Amino acid sequence: MTKIKGTIIKGIGGFYYVVDAQGVVHECKACGRFRKENIKPLVGDVVEFQSQNNLEYGFVENILPRKNQLLRPEVANIDLLMIVVSASTPHVDFTLCDKLLIQAEKAGIDQLLCINKMETDKKTVAEMQKQYAAYDQIAVSAHERLGMEQFREAVRGKCVCLTGQSAVGKSSIINVLDESLGLQVGGLSKKTARGRHTTRTTELLPISKLDALVFDTPGFSILDVSDIPKEELGWYYKEFEEYGGHCKFASCVHNKEPGCAVKDAVKQGKIDKSRYDRYISLLTN
Ligand SMILES: Nc1nc2c(ncn2[C@@H]2O[C@H](COP(=O)(O)OP(=O)(O)O)[C@@H](O)[C@H]2O)c(=O)[nH]1
Ligand SMILES: [Mg+2]
């Protein structure tokens, strides 16, 4: 029996779907050793597996070293985390955005903020640009096909994970990239103006004309970053970088310390006040 190499594109109910170099998808289970060693294969993992003649499914036997991984969404080996927000409904959850950026920065993953539904409201686009001036951003409309050329260029040749709240339009955007995918798209629940969860599992989709792999992920609104030591938190704010080294105390967490260059920058309007205020509430909670 020979080992075959492939990439996990989906995991459902204890089964992993692994695509090999020829593009054939194999249904696999994880070998028993993983459970014992508390290892969980992730979508995006490059694995070695064996198919067994007497069984319909194969066994994932080995996970190759990961380039990176995220907890939420739970994915491995990505080149870019695309944080999608909506210009109208659902309203931007700025704290969730902050946390997603923190998580990606800590994992050493590039980030791009993508504001979808741009045709509906110009104010949110401007607000995002103000608050996240230190981050790369694009504004698009999946419905009106606006900004999609820029989007394609951001994705080309990369393994990109789309993440964000439900109903911001992640699946809709991916459908524009490749019409043949026909991913299910959801409406907004009228009662709560929150998204319905249409995408239930994380799925890795090849977009061959862009030489890209794109993860479509279920939306979520809770992300816990409380495991990050408080003294580290500020490291993951790009706009603090320029100033953090100039604080009076090397251990400054930019809260109540005197001579804090980050706080000065906030006072001078060089760092966005809302971003800083939310940083303090993450720091002190
Ligand atoms: N106005 C507007 N609505 C959009 C746009 N893109 C997606 N939607 C709508 O937003 C809702 C959620 O889309 P969906 O792709 O399922 O979001 P997901 O949960 O992030 O995957 C659907 O009703 C879409 O039709 C857009 O560019 N403009
Ligand atoms: Mg979806």
Ligand SMILES: [Zn+2]
């Ligand atoms: Zn400081």
